[in-house]
Amino acid sequence: MDTYIFYGVTILLLSISVIKDKKKTRMALKKAWKAFENILPELLVVILLIGLMLSVLNPATISKIIGADSGWIGVFLAATIGSITLIPGFVAFPTAALLLQNGAGHMQIAAFISTLMMVGVVTMPIEIKYFTKKTTLLRNLFALIFSFIVAFIIGLVV
Amino acid sequence: MKKILIRYRAFLVVFIMILIFTVLYRKLGLKALSISANSLKEMLFIVPPVFILLGLLDVWVPRETIVKYMGEGSGLKGILLSILIGSAAAGPLYGAFPIAAVFMKKGVKFMNILIFIGAWSTTKIPMFIFEISSLGSKFAITRLLIDIPGIIIIAYILSKLVSKKEVDEIYRKANEIDK
Structure with a gap:
């Protein structure tokens, strides 16, 4: 439920950002992707460990x-x-x-x-x-x- | 290709270990894999807004504004803001770390970073409402009342224990998260 509110807020802010400045928005999304990709290897390890742990x-x-x-x-x-x-x-x-x-x-x-x-x-x-x-x-x-x-x-x- | 393999080597090692585990203990292994697949789905659902907000924050909010409200010398105002922002968040704790890194880039004081992490971990407002309905208001309110001072005390002690050199190192790392 709270995730949907979070999505709503994000979409709203993203839309405002696009309207105000397309270039800046592109930069923000690029930063978002880089930051995500940066921790993806660790994130995947965590997800595997969670599976193993919760199976037991x-x-x-x-x-x-x-x-x-x-x-x-x-x-x-x-x-x-x-x-x-x-x-x-x-x-x-x-x-x-x-x-x-x-x-x-x-x-x-x-x-x-x-x-x-x-x-x-x-x-x-x-x-x-x-x-x-x-x-x-x-x-x-x-x-x-x-x-x-x-x-x-x-x-x-x- | 080689670079990717090196970056994902820990993942590959654990994944192969789970596959071997699955060969040995079929039922448990399959269960582990299906739980992992579920968590992956959940992560892919929760994570996009966290990172998009992080990007927007980085691009739109000027450093001076953040320093003024949450930087050195921001006092009680900075503490309260850190608790509020952390509590308003959604998503698991690992989502808080990249956001904390952007806050560091913007000059938020180390103690306030730690308060933000603490608030994100345990005083989230949506979770609080959920806790009341599952465990009763006496349990949930007692926990909240202990948690708020607890988070601040832990952040204070931690910020005193971690050396200036180490804090500088953490802030330096934060500048590299989107490189």
């Missing part, structure tokens, strides 16, 4: 691992799964809701969702390309630690 880790497997009384071990496992996988939000949230119904704890789910969104082991090749190795590793490490804090607070509040 399906919701049924995950719910077994982070069940109701799995405690902090469950939080760690949930964070590990969340860190290595990359699932789009519109799949992740219903999955999380399903896991909750099947008895997973809020803490584990919070760790799973937070790492899923903030920590990306599979996407590291792309991140390193832009941010260098050190910054990428540090950012992901902090995001991981932060996700435990989120899990802890959610455990207290919800």
Whole structure:
């Protein structure tokens, strides 16, 4: 749904750009293509790794691992799964809701969702390309630690 | 041709490994390939607006404007703008990196770049609405309230830990993304 809004905005801006200056628009599209082509090799690797990962880790497997009384071990496992996988939000949230119904704890789910969104082991090749190795590793490490804090607070509040 | 092979060597290696895996474990391998094909389709759907906006931003918005609002000395205004722009985005985190590179070219402060990445990763507005409906408003709002200061704190610590030399290197790389 939000992707369609995004498309709408992009088409609108692109049209305005064409009307105002054709040459500049061509330059913008050229830059867009170059930037895309530049990360395409890494993007393709990521896509293959996602396939491999998700073929092994399906919701049924995950719910077994982070069940109701799995405690902090469950939080760690949930964070590990969340860190290595990359699932789009519109799949992740219903999955999380399903896991909750099947008895997973809020803490584990919070760790799973937070790492899923903030920590990306599979996407590291792309991140390193832009941010260098050190910054990428540090950012992901902090995001991981932060996700435990989120899990802890959610455990207290919800 | 040789150049292309070198650029795509990692992809080819992983692809061949998955093919071997598929020969050994037929069912899992085929599943992996079909999930990859799906993700590819999804990527091709999500990615075009991200890169077109990146191109338009690069060509139309003058550096001075961006420096003024998000550069050194932009203070709270820069932080808020970085959060807002990151949160308004759609698409997976890997879409944020090329946009961040254009922001770097335009002189956005490193800490604001990190805040933008953080916001894109976890406080996206469309996702928030979706989170409320799947996991309840108490869960979603609590997470959002922790996330906003969290993103800023992480960005602050990171920007202090990464040396000036390294930041310069990252900004130099950003200038080469569309070369």
